[in-house]
Amino acid sequence: MAHARPIATTRSATGIPTPRLAVWWILASEVVIFGGLLGVYIMHRIGHPEWAEAASHTQTWIGAINTFVLLTSSFTCVLAHQAAEKGNGKEAAKLLGFTILGALMFLMIKSYEWTTEIIAGYTITANTFWSFYYTAAGLHALHVIAGAIIMGFIAVDAFRGRELHRVEIIGIYWHFVDVVWIFLFPLLYIAK
């Protein structure tokens, strides 16, 4: 397109940069999606104490490792933001690369975990606990995948020193993905 960026995109009547404002609204909409799902799960769980038996077959130590992996990836994401603030695009890109590696490791561990569970017969239709388990964790995994892909684009831009403010935006989103997992882990794994 020949024309320049619209002037609307450069204004900031609230004083908050528009991309940051938008990502918080996105998170608000995500909170109600996950909030709805987890709220429903909690109410069902209270109504069905017998699900504890099914829940006892989840592999808590795998979940714990994944929690650690995801938290570490958030840490490198914060460091990337710090580097971007200083204008060091190459450093930011490298650290975002570590975050993406963390995301990939999370997904690989999850694939291993689900494979063993499905082989053991705990499929999505085994009972409604497992339906919730796969739906909630699957929806979260989709967010991990989407975040990692977007982060890849931003890392390439950052490496060339462009659009460094976007590192913060993806960071906010990545922390949210992390926080969702912090809720999922005790609800799906620890609560027996």
Next chain:
Amino acid sequence: MADTVADVHQHETHGHDDHHHDQGWVSKYLFSTDHKIIGMQYMFTGMFMAVIGGYMAYVFRMQLAFPGISVPGFGQVSPGEYNALITNHGSIMIFWVAMPVLIAAFGNFLIPLMIGADDMVFPRINRLSFQVFFLSSVVLLGSLFVEGGGFGGAWTSYPPLSASGDYNQTHLGASLWLIAVALEFVAFLLGGINFITTLMNSRAPGMKAYDIPLVCWMIVIASILFMLSVGPLLAGAVMLLFDQTLNTGFYDPARGGDPILWQHLFWFFGHPEVYVVLLPAIGITVDVMATFARKKIFGYKMVLYTAVATGVLSFFVWAHHQFIAGIDPRMANVFTITTLLISVPIAEMLFVMIATLYGGSIRLTTPMLWALSFMAEFLIGGVTGIFLGASGADIYFHDTYFVLAHFHYTFFPIAIIGTFCAFTYWFPKMFGRMMNDTLGKIHFWGTIIPFNFIFIPLFVLGMGGQHRRIYNFQHFPEIAGPEYFQLRQLATIALLVMLAFQLVFFYNVIVSWMRGEKAGKNPWKANTLEWTTESPPPHGNWPVDELPTVYRGPYEYGHPDREEDYWPQNLPG
């Protein structure tokens, strides 16, 4: 500047010969990031869907009034087809007509123009929003032609009927319907974030919160309501899709699920959704009334605060749809109270409208007639809602034609009257030409009078205990007396009359578009910023160095210090 939308549309037929030939037709109209073009795309897609929804209404009303006849233009209606028709009529009219036209089309067209910006803050996300919406329309229309036909489990899609193809007999249709609705939600989440951030950040210099025209406020409050209510239903839709396709048991009590859960998730979204479409319609009518009463809105902040109050309350009324679904009667009392409470802010808005009209120099143009009729018709819808909100009365009225007539008396004023009001008011800005006022008034009376003849009989039928979801009343002789059949036939004939008068509207649009009187910048002598630029506005809305600055609120009509009775927002001093 010849670079205007009206010229542009002539180029559709006369070829492109102006300085826009560096952009092809496709990139300009189908893949444009300009908010005005995207608004038009939403508008015309929505109007196309409205024609389909109206056609469906025609077919099933004919079946109801004259059971078993071969409906002209359709043929014999089988029970399955009847169910698919009513389901998709409801879905289309709410998700593919009311929302795209009232929120997306007018939101896209008006928000940047009214706040003095040259575009949305995320133009490409805006385009993506329309593309996802368009895809959702295609999926929905496609679902009508798959094996087994379109989904027939009502637009509320209650399980277990919707959860299993064994029950609803439309395996593929049910899943495609659900996917189409979910895609539509995604489109409006993308669009809504754009509206909210644009209004928050891209206002013209000098435009403070209380200088924003109410219609922009209302569309943004509606977008926030939508965003906060739709999430649980999106999660619920994924669960329902898994029940349909993977055979999980989220809504199956035999396997630890709960069918009432869907009703909670659906109406937790579904009731705020009523206000999602109502608020923009209120914003439109209030703006139009101020212009044509030549008076300041009686209570700008009152309307704004009551809209927020409505929004908050709307999250606590959902279970009034479920009074007979087996919910706890104590909970029913709570929801009765909240439901009756929510009529207070809405009534306040209507009082503000009346007070705005009082003492004004009212001009009965076509848009003003639509605005006044909105008040009158919506009042009937609101008042009948009191009966249904009271759990005692609702036990009798539930799922009768009374409910149906009630929500058509709310949705018709919102989606149809509100749209016509906005469309006739902003038509000069959109296309640069005035609409024919005589044809507009013929169309107005030809729509409003038959509308009442359709739905007042249905109130009577509902009070007689006629159930909503019956395909052929001859199968139920004990509730199908001849006097009821006459009322049903009256409603159907009124519908035919109303649909016929819509031809006047389409004729008027085409003729005015081609040969209407040139509108000029500000044909209505209104104050808001969109009237300070060319009609239709060029790309970028204003020349880059002439973007407006705002000095006052949007409704300064009849100010005593001025000779002219209006005072545009962008005039200094």
